[in-house]
Amino acid sequence: MSIDQTAVNRWAGLSDDAVHVDADGLDAYRLNRTLRELAQGSQQVAVDNPRARHNLGIGLEAMRAEIHFLGSVGYYCGGFNAGASIVVHGNAGWGVGEAMSEGRIVVRGSTAWSAGAGMRGGTIVIHGDGGPRTGIAMKGGDIFVVGSVGFLSGFMAHRGKIVVLNGAGESLGASMYEGRIFVSGDVGSLGADAIERPLDGKDTEELVRDLAVVGLPWPDGPFRKIEAEGRLWYFDKHDGRIWRSI
Amino acid sequence: MSSEGREPETDRTRAADALSMQESPIWDRYTIEEIQSKAELGRYRITGFSLHRRIPRLDDLVFLPAAMTRLPLEGYRESCETKTVLGARHGCAKPLELSVPVYITSMSFGALSWNAKAALGRAASAIGTCTCTGEGGMLTEEREESSLLVYQMTPSRYMLDLEHLRQADAIEVAMGQGAKPGTGGLLPGAKVADRVAEMRTLPKNIDQRSAVRHPDFLGADDMEVKLEELRIATDNQVPIFVKMPATRVREDVKIAAKIGADVIVVDGMEGATGASPELLLDHTGVPTIAAVAAAREALEELGLYGQVDLVVSGGIRSGADAAKALALGADAVAIGTAALIALNCNAPVYAEDYAQLGTASGFCHHCHTGRCPVGVATQDPELVERLDVEKAAERVENFINAMVMEITLLAKACGKGDVHGLEPEDLRALTLEAAAMARVPLAGTDWVPGQDGRF
Ligand SMILES: Cc1cc2nc3c(=O)[nH]c(=O)nc-3n(C[C@H](O)[C@H](O)[C@H](O)COP(=O)(O)O)c2cc1C
Ligand code: SF4
Numbered sequence: 001m002s003i004d005q006t007a008v009n010r011w012a013g014l015s016d017d018a019v020h021v022d023a024d025g026l027d028a029y030r031l032n033r034t035l036r037e038l039a040q041g042s043q044q045v046a047v048d049n050p051r052a053r054h055n056l057g058i059g060l061e062a063m064r065a066e067i068h069f070l071g072s073v074g075y076y077c078g079g080f081n082a083g084a085s086i087v088v089h090g091n092a093g094w095g096v097g098e099a100m101s102e103g104r105i106v107v108r109g110s111t112a113w114s115a116g117a118g119m120r121g122g123t124i125v126i127h128g129d130g131g132p133r134t135g136i137a138m139k140g141g142d143i144f145v146v147g148s149v150g151f152l153s154g155f156m157a158h159r160g161k162i163v164v165l166n167g168a169g170e171s172l173g174a175s176m177y178e179g180r181i182f183v184s185g186d187v188g189s190l191g192a193d194a195i196e197r198p199l200d201g202k203d204t205e206e207l208v209r210d211l212a213v214v215g216l217p218w219p220d221g222p223f224r225k226i227e228a229e230g231r232l233w234y235f236d237k238h239d240g241r242i243w244r245s246i
Numbered sequence: 247m248s249s250e251g252r253e254p255e256t257d258r259t260r261a262a263d264a265l266s267m268q269e270s271p272i273w274d275r276y277t278i279e280e281i282q283s284k285a286e287l288g289r290y291r292i293t294g295f296s297l298h299r300r301i302p303r304l305d306d307l308v309f310l311p312a313a314m315t316r317l318p319l320e321g322y323r324e325s326c327e328t329k330t331v332l333g334a335r336h337g338c339a340k341p342l343e344l345s346v347p348v349y350i351t352s353m354s355f356g357a358l359s360w361n362a363k364a365a366l367g368r369a370a371s372a373i374g375t376c377t378c379t380g381e382g383g384m385l386t387e388e389r390e391e392s393s394l395l396v397y398q399m400t401p402s403r404y405m406l407d408l409e410h411l412r413q414a415d416a417i418e419v420a421m422g423q424g425a426k427p428g429t430g431g432l433l434p435g436a437k438v439a440d441r442v443a444e445m446r447t448l449p450k451n452i453d454q455r456s457a458v459r460h461p462d463f464l465g466a467d468d469m470e471v472k473l474e475e476l477r478i479a480t481d482n483q484v485p486i487f488v489k490m491p492a493t494r495v496r497e498d499v500k501i502a503a504k505i506g507a508d509v510i511v512v513d514g515m516e517g518a519t520g521a522s523p524e525l526l527l528d529h530t531g532v533p534t535i536a537a538v539a540a541a542r543e544a545l546e547e548l549g550l551y552g553q554v555d556l557v558v559s560g561g562i563r564s565g566a567d568a569a570k571a572l573a574l575g576a577d578a579v580a581i582g583t584a585a586l587i588a589l590n591c592n593a594p595v596y597a598e599d600y601a602q603l604g605t606a607s608g609f610c611h612h613c614h615t616g617r618c619p620v621g622v623a624t625q626d627p628e629l630v631e632r633l634d635v636e637k638a639a640e641r642v643e644n645f646i647n648a649m650v651m652e653i654t655l656l657a658k659a660c661g662k663g664d665v666h667g668l669e670p671e672d673l674r675a676l677t678l679e680a681a682a683m684a685r686v687p688l689a690g691t692d693w694v695p696g697q698d699g700r701f
Binding site: 234 | 289292401402403404405406407408409411434435446447448449452453457461462463468471472474475478479480481482
């Protein structure tokens with residue numbers, strides 16, 4: 001390969017001794033195995049030519065190295081992550097970090113539908129926009145989005161937190177349980193059973209701390225806190241009018 | 247007897263009396279009760295168990311054992327193979343090797359008690375077959391008791407992460423179930439007790455309606471990627487099942503096979519549930535007898551019959567039902583309700599508690615109330631105590647052994663040295679409906695309605 005690796009490292013903010021793996025010619029299984037082996041020894045492993053392929057970096061556990069995908073990735077990148085630290089230098093397809101329990105995924109670009117679907121723990125940071133249904137069915141962990149999120153984000157979130165700095169689409173926070181959304185900027189609409197509650201001092205403290213940890217700025221406008229009202233949690237004949245159309 | 251002031255009884259008045267007590271076939275007492283209960287509740291009714299109407303069933307088929315044209319095997323002397331391997335299609339390291347073609351289906355912890363789950367696991371292990379988690383996540387006791395445990399991935403993804411995925415002996419991607427196709431799971435608040443709430447990450451005691459669509463894939467193309475992801479996450483150690491309700495069976499089975507399922511589970515409309523809107527039980531899906539034939543045909547048309555394994559469930563009550571499903575094309579059957587009944591469901595004990603639910607043993611379908619008198623379908627510690635894990639496991643083990651004896655009895659009578667040798671040719675139908683749905687000839691004829699354009 002005739003790429004100037006030093007220049008690539010500089011572009012991605014990697015150190016000069018980052019180990020490079022070429023994804024071309026490795027199927028997802030072999031790439032995974034290679035990552036596991038290399039990641040025990042080095043500090044940074046860079047994957048060249050991800051070419052927006054699906055299923056990259058699946059089911060990785062905590063390892064010494066940070067994994068860097070140098071380009072966009074397809075569906076389910078970092079799915080079932082159990083502790084690894086992954087950086088995507090590009091955009092990510094559907095379900096980035098789905099079913100993740102621990103670890104951290106940073107996407108420098110934007111993500112497609114369902115980022116963090118069902119995640120139980122760990123952190124996802126999206127520097128561009130989050131697609132529709134960001135944080136759907138999440139059970140824990142945190143998602144931070146510098147841009148906006150698409151429709152139905154936070155849908156049926158059981159627990160965990162979504163922090164969005166620049167607005168959300170339609171039906172934000174529909175049908176949640178104990179998921180929490182903090183959003184700054186314009187919101188298309190709130191979803192079924194979603195309700196805005198005032199931020200208290202503890203919320204603000206938490207957000208200040210969170211944003212400092214992930215290295216994001218405090219937004220220009222105020223945050224709104226969106227939670228579930230709980231009206232869909234029980235079958236109750238008095239809510240027949242809501243139920244019949246939901 | 248005519249006394250003063252009353253007219254003498256005549257044939258005419260007797261007929262009039264009978265007529266005045268005649269039930270309307272349209273507005274019968276069940277319909278009236280249903281309307282009045284909806285008028286009270288303001289919503290549809292929710293119930294456990296299975297459907298309430300007669301449908302064509304495996305019962306409508308009979309075997310043609312060997313006589314002159316075929317040789318039977320000796321009932322008690324010649325052996326009949328029952329071993330069943332599921333999921334070898336993509337060369338995973340550990341396909342499921344079951345000693346029998348019967349296993350225990352997905353029934354969630356939450357719908358069932360922890361003792362019920364433990365007992366089912368223990369029974370399955372004693373037999374050498376597998377059991378399945380169902381949608382509520384993986385219960386520690388169940389994992390410990392089950393030598394082979396299928397982990398179900400439902401749209402709600404309760405507890406789903408790498409740690410639990412890696413503990414599974416197979417993964418089942420749930421696309422619905424026969425009792426309530428097109429809708430998600432349902433768990434009434436009475437059963438969302440501490441442990442259930444924790445495992446599902448839910449507020450305690452809410453009426454949980456699980457999602458029906460998976461959160462991160464929509465169509466077949468997405469799902470193909472998802473199945474590959476599961477294979478990578480498990481390092482291709484274990485098989486991937488796809489479970490679906492029996493609706494558009496031919497099309498759905500073809501899609502599942504094409505996108506890479508190792509095992510396809512088709513759950514007929516008689517498939518049971520812990521809780522479902524009542525109308526879905528009775529008005530959705532197609533019967534198991536139709537589902538098996540359609541699934542087999544779909545796989546045959548793709549040239550994948552025998553490579554993709556086919557499991558059938560829904561209303562399998564006996565070795566006879568199971569043997570018929572195998573003959574129609576299934577590689578194995580999965581049982582739910584039959585195993586619960588073997589545990590103790592509907593057993594004639596604790597009569598007062600059945601009465602409190604407004605029912606009696608033999609009629610109970612009240613799993614949704616969380617007040618199961620025998621400790622099977624409840625989260626109340628006192629009721630759960632009533633189910634002795636050891637004894638219950640032994641009953642289920644005995645029952646499955648009996649089922650398998652029944653299957654081999656029929657197989658040997660049909661001259662088969664392996665239960666998987668049973669074939670559609672061994673069957674005849676007793677009704678036109680069964681003949682048309684199962685694609686086997688009506689008894690006494692060589693006529694399969696609709697086949698070769700013959701109606
Ligand atoms: C108590 C109970 C709980 C169930 N839970 C689930 C579940 O969690 N996931 C699922 O796919 N099917 C579930 N089912 C459906 C069964 O897996 C199976 O499809 C059905 O019971 C088979 O029919 P049978 O009971 O007539 O054998 C449940 C059934 C029962 C009776
Ligand atoms: S006895 Fe228990 S398991 Fe059986 S139908 Fe009644 S409540 Fe359900």
